[in-house]
Amino acid sequence: MLNAIHYPIRRLFEGLESVFDGPFGPAWNPIRQLGTLAFFFFWIAAVSGIYLFIFFDTSLSGAYDSIAYLTREQWYLGGIMRSLHRYSSDAMVACMILHCLREFSMDRYRGARWFTWFTGVPLIWLLLISGISGYWLVWDELAQYVAIGSMEWLDWLGIFGQSVAENFLTRGSLDDRFFSLLVFMHIFAPLFLLFVMWVHILRVSRAKTNPPRGLAIGSFLMLLALSIAVPAVSHAPADLGRVPATLNPDWFFMALYPLYDLAGAGPLWALGFGGSLLLCVLPWLPPLKRAKAPVVFLDQCNGCTRCFEDCPYSAITMQARTDGRPFEMEAVVNADLCTACGICVGSCPMSTPFRRGAALETGIDLPGLSLDTVHKKINAAITEAKSSAGDRPSLLVVGCDHGVPVGGYGGHGMAPVSLPCIGMLPPSFLDYALSGDRVDGVMLTGCAQCDCHHRLGIQWTEERLTGMRDPYLRKRVPRDRLDVYWAAANESAALGQEIDHFRERLEQQKQSADGEKQST
């Protein structure tokens, strides 16, 4: 059921990412930077908010006029700051909603990722509270509408001794002290929001909170241009003796208020609590998928720390040796944080097919897909590619379970192997396949560039292949017989095209090599 919901949303995001990959390039693609953009918009709102606070009159009678002064008299700075404050918080809401939907559709909220998802739920409430409390401070008709609506909504819970909405009953019933409370709420809610944002990324290893510089500059210029073109303005001053008639609400923050007018407080609380509860329990709803965490084999582990360095989830720690062998450290896996991506297996220097022994053993291995099984699969694929190649070059296609499904690339001289993450493939396996002429070429593919399902698999693979990260791909491996193409799950046509081009290149190489042999 959940998978049926994931699929169309995922296809939509994949389509959007492909569209934006053109003008932005994968590194600046805003759809892949929604989380970092939300952080960036928060900082813009924070800085502009500090400026606004300098000029803001926190009294009931002076609040509206101080905002009007910033908007009209000081339009060139204060007015722009006000607009930046409003639009950046709106952009943050938009990014948050899209980020939430995207991570849901990509199935990145279960297993070890539950914590990040779970702590994202209060962020929704805190962001809404931060924004709505900000609108109160303008103390115009919109503020009056939102403040009374919020208080009536809270009153429904019956947790206050008497109605809080009574504070807004008539002209003169609201005093400066209560208004100051609203000001404090607008300061402390964003501070608490920032704290929970920090908790949200606490378990993410090498968390990115800044968008690429080019994207950040573009986003800021966008907000600045919008602030100049359509400056934020106030409604008429609030008057508790008059009912606001037509309003221009900020729908990013106030979409629920018309619903409250329509259905009342009870259904809205049910929606709010029910929706939050559903989001909270999503990581534990079926189908539950949790592959077994890797196991460390101390007789093969020399405590080199490569798996510890490469784990994208900080699921591996190093501790003092416990088995008496003459090494300083040993790796320990925290199964609660592990997603069984296999990147640690790919990073282990003991993961090499050139070792002797009945079964291939390594320092850290996945129980669900051992390195020995991968070895056997690759051997079988090599045999299949060779046997079906005929005169054409044989090709081994290694992909991952989250990119283009590679299962279809079998026969006609090709054979596929799919891994949980491309980072699981130790470079020595490429050496094994190519240096010994077991196949004519190897095609590596995975998720879209800058969008590895397991965060760092693509980056580590690139660095291993280019000799920048241990374990390296050895120099003797012929690079011209190795091709890499990162493709999202919906880019099978592009991958197919790349494979065809690669095979043509391999064929030309083969023909020229045969020609050289004959001439000698």
Added chain:
Amino acid sequence: MNSPDNVYFFIVPVLIFGPLFLWILYNFGIKELVKIPGELRRKRSREAAQAAAFEAERQRKRGTGAVWLVRGPNTSLFGVFMQGLTFAWFAGSIGFFASSLAYEYRSPDMALIKLSLNHAGQRKVECTTRSAKELAKLEPNMRAKLSCPRERWPVHVELELDSRVLFKESAKPAGLSTDGPSSFYKSFVVPAGQHQLTLRLRDRGDTGFGFEATQQLTIAPRQVIAAQFNAARGGFIIR
């Protein structure tokens, strides 16, 4: 120009004294607080140099090695133009939903009557004076002359507009011992114009209405009429 509200009264001091303040803060405060030992500073600069060399080498090998299909940011003229279009679309969406989509909360020819009151119903059982014998049976610290059971009657309120009942409800007293006030908060959208408003309140079981008020009102469009209750001030207050 000489008004203290003038922006230059803020900006000029900030521009002159701001950097001076920051310089003092840094040199006599922050610098000392976060003073980095020389060895650590050298180690960090060594690491930074290594990282820069690593990145330079990575970029060089990217161009010549196996990973030749990795695409960087699109900085071509066409790319920048399309990015601009995308940003314009996003900005347009934000601007539209932030303030351009109108919502009619109330029709301009309607008004609002708000009923808001907090009133504690009468005690269900009246207070009685304890006799000396009864007082003697109690612990010394519990010997209050009056015995008052806490439970109160629910409060029943009715609101009639032009002889039509708009509201008729009872509210239980607050608190676990049902000894607190009963609260009402309700809004009624009514057409502007002349109306007769009648309010009734019962706080003593089923013994008729203890308080009643009727008032002729001329309500202007969008006006808010507040109906409150204060027993000490004689009952209903309509503003």
